[in-house]
Amino acid sequence: GAGVSQSPSNKVTEKGKDVELRCDPISGHTALYWYRQSLGQGLEFLIYFQGNSAPDKSGLPSDRFSAERTGGSVSTLTIQRTQQEDSAVYLCASSAYRDTEAFFGQGTRLTVV
Amino acid sequence: AQRVTQPEKLLSVFKGAPVELKCNYSYSGSPELFWYVQYSRQRLQLLLRHISRESIKGFTADLNKGETSFHLKKPFAQEEDSAMYYCALRYTSGTYKYIFGTGTRLKVLA
Structure with missing residues (x-):
């Protein structure tokens, strides 16, 4: 079956604009994660969804960042009023509840100009 | 605070040489540790x-709770092992x- 799919693959936006990044997890996976990958910074945790439980938002860097997961499947990461420091690769991953392996998408490369 | 530390940003070794990528962690409990790779x-x-x-792929890693380490090892590196490794x-x-370390880029030289 298909793996984790993210869209768009690349996004260039002007400073101050809002952007939405989409993640389609593997079917049946109840856990979904968002990470930000920056050069030299590794993978920075943003948010974690598990089924119908309240998400762990402890990694969101500011109130400009938000994410939702509709129907326990597709997730959207929204960045409002983008800044140049938001430029990075945003990775989404999913895993089955009791399986600990996380499967990653190919990422969305966001460039804020 | 919970943390994963990978002290080496870049590790270069010759083909056939042993490899050890270091990882240390701090966690108040019993964590699960992983190595992820990005070719x-x-x-x-x-x-x-x-x-x-x-x-x-010839790699092993042992969890050492006393030293809070989970180092990745391979006795004989191959060129195809060149990649970014995240603990x-x-x-x-x-x-x-999951929380990840900053990653170590492994370069295996011919």
Whole structure:
């Protein structure tokens, strides 16, 4: 079956604009994660969804960042009023509840100009 | 604070030489530890996890709770091992998120 799919693959936006990044997890996976990958910074945790439980938002860097997961499947990461420091690769991953392996998408490369 | 530390940003070795990528962690509990790998132009993927105690592509990693380490080792490096390696810790209570280290780029020279 298909793996984790993210869209768009690349996004260039002007400073101050809002952007939405989409993640389609593997079917049946109840856990979904968002990470930000920056050069030299590794993978920075943003948010974690598990089924119908309240998400762990402890990694969101500011109130400009938000994410939702509709129907326990597709997730959207929204960045409002983008800044140049938001430029990075945003990775989404999913895993089955009791399986600990996380499967990653190919990422969305966001460039804020 | 919970943390994963990979002290080396870049590790260069010659083909056939032993490899050790270091990982230390801090976690107030019993974590699950993983190594993920990202080959050039590929997705991040699981290499191995400590609970499986398995060898994948010749790599092994032993969880040392006394030293809070989970170093990745391979006795004879191959050119195809060149990649970015990330050590990760998965929480085991409350949230089940992963936190990752900053990664080590391994270059295996011919």
